[in-house]
Amino acid sequence: MKFEFWSIGKAHEAYVKDGIALFTKRISHYYAVDWQILPVPKNSAMLSEVDLKIKEGQMVLDWLQPDDYLVALDERGKQLNSEGLASFIDQQIHQRVKKMIFLIGGAYGIDKKILQRANFAWSLSDLVFPHQLVRLILAEQIYRACTILRNEKYHHA
Numbered sequence: 001m002k003f004e005f006w007s008i009g010k011a012h013e014a015y016v017k018d019g020i021a022l023f024t025k026r027i028s029h030y031y032a033v034d035w036q037i038l039p040v041p042k043n044s045a046m047l048s049e050v051d052l053k054i055k056e057g058q059m060v061l062d063w064l065q066p067d068d069y070l071v072a073l074d075e076r077g078k079q080l081n082s083e084g085l086a087s088f089i090d091q092q093i094h095q096r097v098k099k100m101i102f103l104i105g106g107a108y109g110i111d112k113k114i115l116q117r118a119n120f121a122w123s124l125s126d127l128v129f130p131h132q133l134v135r136l137i138l139a140e141q142i143y144r145a146c147t148i149l150r151n152e153k154y155h156h157a
Contacts, residue, residue: 002032008106023139030146049108057111069097077121086148
């Protein structure tokens with residue numbers, strides 16, 4: 001299994017960069033992992049929220065492969081606790097998913113076409129977080145799930 005974390009927007013900000021690098025390196029002890037920072041479409045400031053989401057969605061669809069397992073991070077998605085996330089990942093491993101992509105949408109969220117294509121919509125919380133923090137939280141939670149699956153001491157239930 002390979003994890004890919006896709007985020008639409010700017011490069012990692014300094015205040016989260018070290019944490020993202022740390023957890024990404026830790027995940028790599030278990031599974032291949034990579035980040036893709038997808039650029040905001042050109043002339044995005046001139047587009048309406050709806051048009052921007054459509055353009056971002058088309059870009060994501062162009063990057064996706066048919067057998068990619070897409071997890072869309074969306075506020076209306078299903079919430080999972082840490083053990084539930086570990087179980088979810090374990091299920092995909094047993095289903096022989098080769099590449100699991102976690103998508104963090106743009107400033108206005110994820111286009112409905114992406115949500116229709118997604119295999120799973122996941123909400124991190126009822127709270128709203130800045131995209132930069134979502135990247136850090138995502139990396140840490142995937143690492144936590146890896147340690148739960150291996151019965152390692154990182155997670156304290």
